[in-house]
Amino acid sequence: MALSDQVNNYCERLGPEFWSEPLNAITNAAFLVAALAAFRLWRRQTPGDLATLALIVDLAAIGIGSFLFHTFATRWAAIADVVPIQIFILVYLCLALRNFLQLPWWGALSGVVVFIAATPVVGWWASGFAQSSSMYIPALLAIFVVGGLYFRKDRRLGGAILAAGVLFVFSLTFRTLDAPICRQLPFGTHFLWHILNSIVLFALIRVLILRRAG
Numbered sequence: 001m002a003l004s005d006q007v008n009n010y011c012e013r014l015g016p017e018f019w020s021e022p023l024n025a026i027t028n029a030a031f032l033v034a035a036l037a038a039f040r041l042w043r044r045q046t047p048g049d050l051a052t053l054a055l056i057v058d059l060a061a062i063g064i065g066s067f068l069f070h071t072f073a074t075r076w077a078a079i080a081d082v083v084p085i086q087i088f089i090l091v092y093l094c095l096a097l098r099n100f101l102q103l104p105w106w107g108a109l110s111g112v113v114v115f116i117a118a119t120p121v122v123g124w125w126a127s128g129f130a131q132s133s134s135m136y137i138p139a140l141l142a143i144f145v146v147g148g149l150y151f152r153k154d155r156r157l158g159g160a161i162l163a164a165g166v167l168f169v170f171s172l173t174f175r176t177l178d179a180p181i182c183r184q185l186p187f188g189t190h191f192l193w194h195i196l197n198s199i200v201l202f203a204l205i206r207v208l209i210l211r212r213a214g
Contacts (some may be wrong), residue, residue, distance in 0.1 A: 003076035009132075011178050011188030013073060023191040024070040030198035031063025038205045045213040051095055052208055058088050059201050066194065089139050090116070092204060093146075099211050100150040100161075115142060133176040140168055143204075157207050164203040171196035 012021045019025065038056045046052060061084040069081035090112055097108035119138045126137035143165040151158030175193035182188055 003074065003079075005075050007069075007073050007075060007078055009073075010070070010190050011182035011186065012190065013070075016073065018071050020073070021070040023187055024194070025067055027191040027194040028063045028067040028070065030195045031066065031201070032060055034198040034202035035060035035063065038202050038209070041206060041209055045209050049209070049212050051091075052205065052212060055088065055091060055095070055205055055208070058084050058091070059205065062088060062201070063198075088201065089142075092208070093142055095208060096146050099208060100146055100153075100157075130172065131176055132179070133172045136172055136175075140165060140172065143168060154211075157211055160203060160207045164200050164207070167196060167203070168200045171200055 006016050010021060010024060012024050014020055035056050038059060039053075042049065042052055042056060065077075065080040065082075065084050069077040071077075093115055094108045094112045097103045097111045098105065103111065115138065119135075122138045122141065123134045126134040130137050143161060147158055147161030147165055149158075150161060171193050174189040174196065178188040178190040178193075
């Protein structure tokens with residue numbers, strides 16, 4: 001299989017043309033808007049926090065990578081789509097364990113290793129109901145676990161994490177429904193995943209910035 005091979009994963013795509021997924025492509029602008037909003041908040045609150053800045057840059061990369069995938073629809077574009085998302089999940093989890101749960105760096109990194117090891121098992125368990133979105137169920141569970149533990153220390157910010165988790169449930173639902181309801185809704189629901197997920201990622205970064213700002 002070559003990196004240039006075409007991939008057809010979404011309801012909206014009907015052919016190999018660049019603009020065969022207009023809604024899925026254009027809605028990636030939501031990630032860029034979220035990154036800009038997060039950057040403005042970061043610049044006001046924690047301009048010296050380079051780790052959070054790296055997350056914001058990665059958020060913009062998620063939008064760019066996803067745009068490439070929903071236009072070129074090739075295997076190399078799929079890699080450009082997936083890699084920034086996985087980087088965000090792992091880096092944010094490490095920073096969350098460190099900043100919200102106040103684990104030492106070795107503890108935060110150990111938590112990330114456990115998450116990586118558990119992800120295939122949890123994804124396999126969730127495949128029956130989450131289908132193609134099962135790969136994101138471990139991240140969803142991590143949001144609720146960290147948010148629930150942090151809620152005991154800070155109800156406002158912990159509650160914001162839990163609220164982001166609830167929104168992520170809706171986001172994943174629209175991602176999962178894209179194929180099953182394709183006949184009833186020819187343009188699918190994947191574009192709603194982009195819009196809602198951009199809000200989720202912004203909300204998570206916002207909580208981190210506010211926590212770092214004290």
